Amino acid sequence: MRIKIWSGILLVLALGVATLSHATQQESVTEKEAAHLALQVKNETRHAWESYKRYAWGYDALKPLSKSGHNWYAQSLLMTPVDALDTLVLMGLKKEADEARELIATKLSFDHDMEVQNFEITIRLLGGLLSAYQMTEDPRLLNLAKDLGQRLLPVFESPTGLPFTHVNLRTGKVRGKISNPAETGTLLLEFGMLSKLSGDPVFYNKAKRALVATYEHRSKLGLVGSAIDVETGVWVNKNAHIGGGIDSYYEYLYKCWKLFGDQDCKMMWEKSIPGVNQYLADEVRGELWYGHADMDKGTRNATQYGALDAFMPALLALGGDLDRAKRLQESNLKMWRLHGMEPEALNYQSMLVTSPEYALRPEIIESAYYLYHYTGDNKYRAMGKEFFLDFVKRCRSEAGYTALKDVRNSSREDSMESFVFAETFKYFYLLFAPKKTINFEDVTFNTEAHPFWLNQKKKIIKK
Numbered sequence: 265m266r267i268k269i270w271s272g273i274l275l276v277l278a279l280g281v282a283t284l285s286h287a288t289q290q291e292s293v294t295e296k297e298a299a300h301l302a303l304q305v306k307n308e309t310r311h312a313w314e315s316y317k318r319y320a321w322g323y324d325a326l327k328p329l330s331k332s333g334h335n336w337y338a339q340s341l342l343m344t345p346v347d348a349l350d351t352l353v354l355m356g357l358k359k360e361a362d363e364a365r366e367l368i369a370t371k372l373s374f375d376h377d378m379e380v381q382n383f384e385i386t387i388r389l390l391g392g393l394l395s396a397y398q399m400t401e402d403p404r405l406l407n408l409a410k411d412l413g414q415r416l417l418p419v420f421e422s423p424t425g426l427p428f429t430h431v432n433l434r435t436g437k438v439r440g441k442i443s444n445p446a447e448t449g450t451l452l453l454e455f456g457m458l459s460k461l462s463g464d465p466v467f468y469n470k471a472k473r474a475l476v477a478t479y480e481h482r483s484k485l486g487l488v489g490s491a492i493d494v495e496t497g498v499w500v501n502k503n504a505h506i507g508g509g510i511d512s513y514y515e516y517l518y519k520c521w522k523l524f525g526d527q528d529c530k531m532m533w534e535k536s537i538p539g540v541n542q543y544l545a546d547e548v549r550g551e552l553w554y555g556h557a558d559m560d561k562g563t564r565n566a567t568q569y570g571a572l573d574a575f576m577p578a579l580l581a582l583g584g585d586l587d588r589a590k591r592l593q594e595s596n597l598k599m600w601r602l603h604g605m606e607p608e609a610l611n612y613q614s615m616l617v618t619s620p621e622y623a624l625r626p627e628i629i630e631s632a633y634y635l636y637h638y639t640g641d642n643k644y645r646a647m648g649k650e651f652f653l654d655f656v657k658r659c660r661s662e663a664g665y666t667a668l669k670d671v672r673n674s675s676r677e678d679s680m681e682s683f684v685f686a687e688t689f690k691y692f693y694l695l696f697a698p699k700k701t702i703n704f705e706d707v708t709f710n711t712e713a714h715p716f717w718l719n720q721k722k723k724i725i726k727k
């Protein structure tokens with residue numbers, strides 16, 4: 265135990281020395297250094313997993329400061345093990361992956377009289393189970409996914425086809441008629457894969473209808489708002505942006521075409537992205553940002569951007585717009601360097617932080633990974649290295665990793681969201697690991713970074 269604590273302290277000290285100054289930071293990362301960083305990411309993932317095991321085994325998540333377990337609902341749905349499993353497999357952490365898989369296969373049940381949020385359960389659990397099934401071919405994971413998919417289906421029974429936000433897993437009773445584009449439009453990758461893997465088209469059809477219905481409610485400018493009534497299709501908040509509550513709707517318009525070759529999705533993406541670039545993109549001091557605007561008038565509502573918006577360079581790069589992707593990633597870096605860690609939100613006009621927390625979010629790293637893939641420019645690995653060193657220095661704790669309450673002073677929050685495994689560690693690892701670790705062209709990551717393969721035979725993973 266003492267040895268483990270000392271090795272943790274030494275790592276933090278070593279990383280601290282390495283980050284003494286951004287000015288001295290090298291602009292590229294050699295292959296040897298990248299291999300070393302990939303190993304460090306793997307070790308840090310193991311540290312977080314061991315902490316979950318020790319203090320929160322069987323719970324949804326670890327509370328890293330109080331060193332205890334936490335459940336989202338009355339019963340655990342094993343959020344952390346399910347979100348972590350494909351990352352553990354990908355990194356070749358075999359013992360850890362096997363113990364996560366056995367816990368899930370033997371203990372996870374969805375037969376609870378309990379209301380859950382469809383969006384989070386879909387992207388984390390349905391996505392995690394399907395991806396882990398594709399990687400391990402353990403049929404128990406697919407059976408769990410089929411059971412979950414059936415239990416979630418009632419959400420789609422609204423007059424518009426836009427899903428309700430919540431459903432009771434046992435009774436199928438739905439609730440929550442005020443939703444948003446992210447929740448109504450970020451379901452097709454997971455439900456679509458469930459259809460492909462189960463042979464039942466119902467899942468694909470319902471989730472596609474929800475995505476198309478979201479798109480059909482766009483404004484004349486091609487924008488969507490922040491809140492919509494799923495029973496009437498009336499927008500109750502017309503603030504358009506690319507941040508939380510809308511973000512992954514745009515992501516899935518593109519990705520459902522990439523994964524399934526669905527031409528309707530391609531058309532919806534092509535009709536939507538020009539409005540986003542025309543009315544939400546903003547030039548300030550010669551920098552590119554994306555702000556908020558009224559969905560009908562296109563007038564600027566706010567010059568706000570943050571950790572969730574930081575996924576956009578990845579999506580722009582995926583969609584072929586490398587110029588905007590590169591420029592926006594420079595703004596992401598500027599946001600990060602403001603306080604040596606990105607805040608949840610800032611005003612990019614004044615550069616003042618408006619929401620100071622850091623929830624261990626992955627989006628900025630995801631963007632570095634996509635840009636490194638598409639450009640081969642080593643500066644994105646150097647950026648990732650800077651993010652990783654700051655991340656370890658400021659968020660590593662004795663038990664796992666800890667969210668920050670305020671990036672300006674490093675006060676900590678007793679929280680380690682499961683997406684730190686599904687996404688944050690995974691994108692760090694993929695950025696530094698050899699390209700052959702996963703064949704980027706054959707894979708589509710869901711919004712929780714769970715990789716899906718349409719052609720199961722192509723899912724060759726090399727460690």
Ligand code: DMJ
Binds near residue numbers: 512625626683711712
């Ligand atoms: C994840 O659950 C998903 O990436 C989602 O789309 C948005 N936010 C979190 C991580 O920040």
